[in-house]
Amino acid sequence: MKKTPWLVCLLSVSAFASGGTPGEKVIYGSDDRLDLYQVQNSRDVGLADSTVALIEAQNLTLNAGKYAIAAGQFGREFGLCTDEPFFDQPSGAFCSGSLVAPDLIITAGHCIKNAGDCASTKFVFGYAVKKEGAFPTEAAAANVVGCKEIVARKQEGNGADYAVIRLDRSITNHAPLAINRANDLKDGDHVGVIGHPSGLPTKVAFGDSLVRTVNKPGYFMANLDTYGGNSGSAVFNTKTGLIEGILVRGENDFVYVNGCRKSNVCPATGCRGEDVTKIAEVAKLIPETRTNPPVPPKPRSSWPTSHRAPRE
Secondary structure (H helix, E strand, C coil): CCCCCHHHHHHCHHHHHHHCCCCCCCEECCCCCEEHHHCCCHHHHHHHCCEEEEEEHHHEEEECCEEEECCEEHHHHHCECCCCCCCCCEECCCEEEEEEECCEEEECCCCCCCHHHHHHEEEEECCCCCCCCCCCCEEEHHHEEEEEEEEEEEECCCCCEEEEEEECCCCCCCCCCCECCCCCCCCCCEEEEEECHHHCCCEEECCCCEEEEEEECCEEEECCCCCCCCCCCEEEECCCCCEEEEEEECCCCEEEECCEEEECEECCCCCCCEEEEEHHHCHHHCCCCCCCCCCCCCCCCCCCCCCCCCCC
């Protein structure tokens, strides 16, 4: 896999989006993305703890039990307008994933395509802003793990897109996430996403996103607030906390405004929607998780509104 710089990927995105291959993503209605320190629901914080950033091994340097993470500044890397949310944060990830067994990660198939990608990718837990203004620049060695093998992979332009990755060691300091094995997701169900939009530190988007249609071969569609870098993110049922799918494709991320880029904002019911590989596509490969997440407390009445570019 060619190591394509973020900006080059961004400039070429229209070709991806129109062809049904992995494309960019977008904001629907209000921007529901929150940094980890802003998340008040303890269940959702726990879910985020078992998600990972996919970072190229060449961008990690081990020293004294910690990996330094080389990353560009989000706003400058993408040529964004200075009022764009998260402008000053680092952009170090190229995709997202989640832990579903002590030694298994699920992500998008276009994120890890072959043995070379497996060898050159590290999965990093805790790449998040846990305190206001404290951007992540390093990760403990215990939170960085490599890829041993690709257990299963599929990449269909207008269908399922997934990779099941076996890690080079079992994870004991993060709990595997539970998946929905009932295959009972319905149109109108509330869903949310946790991942790394545009390579940013973890963003939790559990706002008012809904399933638009489940009647698609291998995937469903929802109006999730996602970007390039969210590819591979776990999409959760916000009521149960169970994984319903893997985020893979969507609308264009950014639009030009007066010589700089701003987030593409669509009406909640507008634009094409985001494509999510159904978790049923990989369920047989994932061991049963003994305990499901607790049902969350009644949601807050309002959410902050201010607040992918895959490798090729």
